[in-house]
Amino acid sequence: MIDDGIIAAIASGYVESAIGIIRVSGKNSIELLKKIFYPKKNTFEPYKIYHGFLKDSNQKIVDEVLVSVFKSPHSYTGEDSFEINCHGGLLIMQNVLDLVLKNGARLALPGEFTKRAFLNDKIDLLQANAIVNLIKAKTQKALDIAFGQLLKKNTTIIEELREKIIFLMAENEVLIDHPEEDLSDVDLNKRLLILNEITKLIQKLLKFSEKGKYFFEGVNVAIIGKPNVGKSSLLNELTGHNRAIVTDIPGTTTDIVSETLNLNGIPIKILDTAGIRKHSNKIEYLGIKKSHEAIDEADIIIAVFDSSRILDKNDEDILNIIKNKKNVLIVLNKSDLKRKLLLPLNIDPIEISCTKKTGINTLKSRLYNMLIEDYNESEVVSLNTSQIIALKSALKHAKKIKKAYIDSLDPALISIDLQQLADYIEQIIGKIENEDILDNVFKNFCVGK
Numbered sequence: 001m002i003d004d005g006i007i008a009a010i011a012s013g014y015v016e017s018a019i020g021i022i023r024v025s026g027k028n029s030i031e032l033l034k035k036i037f038y039p040k041k042n043t044f045e046p047y048k049i050y051h052g053f054l055k056d057s058n059q060k061i062v063d064e065v066l067v068s069v070f071k072s073p074h075s076y077t078g079e080d081s082f083e084i085n086c087h088g089g090l091l092i093m094q095n096v097l098d099l100v101l102k103n104g105a106r107l108a109l110p111g112e113f114t115k116r117a118f119l120n121d122k123i124d125l126l127q128a129n130a131i132v133n134l135i136k137a138k139t140q141k142a143l144d145i146a147f148g149q150l151l152k153k154n155t156t157i158i159e160e161l162r163e164k165i166i167f168l169m170a171e172n173e174v175l176i177d178h179p180e181e182d183l184s185d186v187d188l189n190k191r192l193l194i195l196n197e198i199t200k201l202i203q204k205l206l207k208f209s210e211k212g213k214y215f216f217e218g219v220n221v222a223i224i225g226k227p228n229v230g231k232s233s234l235l236n237e238l239t240g241h242n243r244a245i246v247t248d249i250p251g252t253t254t255d256i257v258s259e260t261l262n263l264n265g266i267p268i269k270i271l272d273t274a275g276i277r278k279h280s281n282k283i284e285y286l287g288i289k290k291s292h293e294a295i296d297e298a299d300i301i302i303a304v305f306d307s308s309r310i311l312d313k314n315d316e317d318i319l320n321i322i323k324n325k326k327n328v329l330i331v332l333n334k335s336d337l338k339r340k341l342l343l344p345l346n347i348d349p350i351e352i353s354c355t356k357k358t359g360i361n362t363l364k365s366r367l368y369n370m371l372i373e374d375y376n377e378s379e380v381v382s383l384n385t386s387q388i389i390a391l392k393s394a395l396k397h398a399k400k401i402k403k404a405y406i407d408s409l410d411p412a413l414i415s416i417d418l419q420q421l422a423d424y425i426e427q428i429i430g431k432i433e434n435e436d437i438l439d440n441v442f443k444n445f446c447v448g449k
């Protein structure tokens with residue numbers, strides 16, 4: 001079906017290592033292999049590995065290698081393909097790749113092997129995403145989730161969605177074919193009910209993909225507060241590293257300091273920021289400007305207050321910054337000292353002491369709970385940006401169809417919207433016709449994948 005030539009890439013990464021793998025795939029790729037590879041005998045059975053020499057057109061040896069051969073459709077891409085295991089020197093890998101390119105292959109685009117696996121029906125798009133995430137995973141849990149997705153453990157929601165849309169489409173066809181049969185209100189209610197379920201499933205999927213993003217992309221948490229409340233001390237306590245400088249001089253931190261933390265499988269990047277107050281000099285001004293940027297970009301904000309001092313103008317400024325934000329945890333530090341601070345009543349702060357190392361675990365579990373809320377690990381999915389956009393469009397479309405049902409619009413028109421809705425859902429798993437959308441999906445892969 002697709003034949004866009006033979007593609008090749010260094011699959012093992014262009015770093016000096018013991019062995020390098022050059023991956024080659026495409027129709028007639030085995031013919032290409034025969035031109036450059038000299039094993040003891042020149043017949044290749046799939047799933048066997050052959051020892052021999054690669055030689056260029058002048059019969060000069062390029063490398064001594066092991067080559068494995070795969071025949072369509074039993075390969076990763078579903079095409080005829082082979083892999084050269086060469087010595088992992090940078091120059092050697094480059095020479096081997098050049099040799100393959102000179103003999104009729106072209107350089108693969110990022111993700112092109114996996115794109116071919118998808119186009120040849122070896123995997124669906126959710127599995128393609130899972131493969132990216134297997135490689136990207138920074139925590140064991142992220143890895144487990146990615147693997148679950150590769151093994152298709154969590155596609156039930158999508159199957160349900162599909163079934164329900166197909167049901168509505170079928171009903172709609174009946175309406176088109178038999179316009180004389182006035183469907184009763186009961187039927188309308190049933191269709192609205194199903195549409196409602198579709199909407200809920202899409203929302204669920206969006207929510208789970210948000211969780212997926214946390215596990216794979218990680219979460220940014222910004223620690224903010226006025227100077228000297230113990231933000232840098234908190235960064236150090238949370239991560240267990242003495243990463244940031246701590247002194248009793250207000251204004252110690254001038255630039256953002258960040259450190260990562262694995263919080264039950266979620267990679268967290270904690271940003272310690274410059275204390276926010278009326279600035280006294282240019283360095284402090286620039287630091288505070290960065291603090292505000294960090295606040296805007298953070299997934300979660302930890303606002304720190306000093307419980308041993310009474311609320312002042314600078315604290316009020318912090319309260320104002322977080323006033324309308326939902327993603328905030330409020331921390332009262334220095335709880336080892338006599339409490340003087342009174343916060344507005346509606347605030348439920350977490351009391352900690354960085355010096356005495358108390359309350360840190362409570363803070364961590366509150367942070368974790370805030371991130372995961374009511375998620376179920378087996379249902380976390382990882383979708384890429386274009387799939388999320390498709391889901392959001394699907395949501396809008398479901399609303400449009402609901403209105404069309406209620407307004408008793410012409411079924412022929414509704415049919416177009418239902419088809420559109422189905423198309424959006426198909427973009428999550430596959431069956432995408434549009435090349436542009438596809439290229440967008442695979443371009444985030446690394447070369448050789």
Ligand SMILES: Nc1nc2c(c(=O)[nH]1)N(C=O)[C@@H](CNc1ccc(C(=O)N[C@@H](CCC(=O)O)C(=O)O)cc1)CN2
Nearest residue numbers: 011021023068070073074075076077078083122131449
């Ligand atoms: N050398 C090498 N290592 C690798 C890969 C690869 O392509 N090459 N993989 C790739 O990224 C991963 C393994 N995934 C793979 C998935 C399917 C097939 C494959 O050939 N499937 C055939 C035959 C299955 C069989 O007979 O068991 C098929 O599905 O028809 C190969 C590798 C990780 N390690």
Ligand SMILES: Nc1nc2c(ncn2[C@@H]2O[C@H](COP(=O)(O)OP(=O)(O)OP(=O)(O)O)[C@@H](O)[C@H]2O)c(=O)[nH]1
Nearest residue numbers: 227228229230231232233251252253275334354355
């Ligand atoms: N008693 C007590 N002192 C603390 C506690 N946490 C931090 N401190 C002290 O408070 C002072 C300021 O701590 P930092 O962590 O540098 O404060 P900061 O918020 O990062 O300050 P800036 O970088 O200036 O904005 C230091 O002298 C710390 O030792 C605590 O829990 N109890």
Ligand SMILES: [Mg+2]
Nearest residue numbers: 231232252253
């Ligand atoms: Mg600091």
